[in-house]
Every structure is written in structure tokens, then in C-alpha cells.
Amino acid sequence: MRAACTVAALAAGCLLLAGCGGGVASPAATVTVTSSGRPQAACPGGAPRIQETPGGPWVCDPDGPVTPSPAVASSSAAPATSMNSTCQLGYYNSTAHELDPLTAANDGEDPGEEVTLSINSGLAATISGFETEVTYQGQVVVENTINDTTDAGAGASPFSLPYFLTPGHTFTALIDLVTLANTVNESTATYLHSECSVVTWYHP
Numbered sequence: 122m123r124a125a126c127t128v129a130a131l132a133a134g135c136l137l138l139a140g141c142g143g144g145v146a147s148p149a150a151t152v153t154v155t156s157s158g159r160p161q162a163a164c165p166g167g168a169p170r171i172q173e174t175p176g177g178p179w180v181c182d183p184d185g186p187v188t189p190s191p192a193v194a195s196s197s198a199a200p201a202t203s204m205n206s207t208c209q210l211g212y213y214n215s216t217a218h219e220l221d222p223l224t225a226a227n228d229g230e231d232p233g234e235e236v237t238l239s240i241n242s243g244l245a246a247t248i249s250g251f252e253t254e255v256t257y258q259g260q261v262v263v264e265n266t267i268n269d270t271t272d273a274g275a276g277a278s279p280f281s282l283p284y285f286l287t288p289g290h291t292f293t294a295l296i297d298l299v300t301l302a303n304t305v306n307e308s309t310a311t312y313l314h315s316e317c318s319v320v321t322w323y324h325p
Contacts, residue, residue: 202243206319208253209235210312213297220295228309231299234317236267238292245287251322253296257315267294268323283325 164181211220213233220235221227236253240246255263268282280294 202246203241204246204322205239205241206251206322207235207237208317208319210255210315210317211235213295213299215297218295223313225309225313231297232312233298234265234296236294236296236319238286238319238322239290240286240288243288245285247283247285247324248292249283249323249325251294252320253317254320255298255315255317257311262311262315263298263317264320265296265298267296 169182209220211223211233212227212230214221214227214230220233221230234253234255236251238248238251250266250268253265253267254261255265280292284292286292
């Protein structure tokens with residue numbers, strides 16, 4: 122003899138294919154149970170039941186079932202590129218087109234800096250320019266903005282901007298500081314104990 126289906130089983134929203142006494146449960150339409158314990162049939166189209174007045178009867182929502190809003194495809198931003206940078210001060214050797222060490226022995230040459238940029242993480246990036254700072258005892262004495270080769274000073278190492286940099290490669294720029302608008306006008310002693318850094322880099 123099959124056991125009778127209880128109100129609790131109906132409220133759980135199950136239909137027992139082989140009776141409540143051991144059949145296999147399968148999903149069914151939602152069943153609303155009234156305060157008297159008697160189940161009500163599901164509303165047409167799966168509409169929910171609502172109380173139009175406090176304490177009033179539960180009726181099918183005349184607005185019908187709630188239609189989910191269409192999914193909106195989210196546009197993910199392009200992965201950010203993390204850049205490694207170095208800046209080294211020295212004296213620009215116009216004959217060899219290289220940076221000589223920052224020592225008093227090379228004081229007769231123009232002050233200069235060598236900048237390198239390489240990708241630490243992320244995709245390839247186009248470099249359209251960069252800024253550097255020369256500091257002495259924490260104070261900024263020179264600021265440079267390099268947007269094209271002419272900003273690097275006369276006779277500096279050849280490089281072009283914008284420059285498309287790919288992972289595993291290095292962008293290098295040798296800059297003749299004395300020919301720039303922001304020239305190094307500190308004393309030799311100050312320059313010999315100064316440092317430089319890349320403040321930021323730009324992309325189109």
C-alpha cells in the first residue's frame with residue numbers, strides 16, 4: 122500500500138513518481154500552501170502569488186512572472202602593462218656615443234643620463250614619451266620630458282618615439298642633458314652626488 126503524500130511533501134515542490142513512500146523525486150511547479158494547510162495550484166505561466174492587501178488572500182500576480190533582464194556583456198579593460206625602468210647619470214661621450222661614469226675625471230664632458238624601459242608584466246606597449254628627474258639630497262634639480270628624439274639633445278644615441286616595446290626587449294635612450302632646455306646648472310660637486318629616476322612613461 123502506498124503512503125499518502127503529505128502537505129509538507131507538496132510544499133517542498135516534489136512529485137513522487139512512485140508514491141511518497143520511496144519513489145524518485147522530480148522537480149515540479151511551485152505549490153503555495155494556504156494558512157489552512159491546503160495546497161493551491163500553481164499560477165499560469167509560473168507567475169508568483171502575492172497579497173494585494175495586508176492579510177488578504179494570496180492571488181496570482183496579474184503582472185505575470187518576472188522576466189530576467191537580458192545579460193549585458195561586460196567589456197574587460199586591456200591588461201595593464203607594468204614597466205621596469207632604470208636611469209643612470211654620467212657624462213655624455215659624444216665621440217663614442219655612450220655614457221661615461223659619473224666621476225670628476227669626466228667633468229669636461231656634457232652631463233647626461235641613460236634611460237632603459239622593459240616590460241615587467243603584461244602585453245606589449247607603445248612608448249610615446251617619458252619623464253625623468255635628477256635629484257640631489259632628495260630635492261629635484263632637473264626635470265626632463267622626452268617626447269621625441271630632439272628632446273634627447275644633440276648627438277644623443279639614436280632612438281625613435283613612439284617605440285613599440287615587446288616583452289623580453291629593452292628600450293634604451295641616451296640623453297645629453299646640457300643641450301636641453303632644463304640644463305644641469307648645479308655645481309660639479311652637486312652633480313657628482315645626484316641621482317636620476319624615471320617618473321613616468323606615456324603611451325598614445
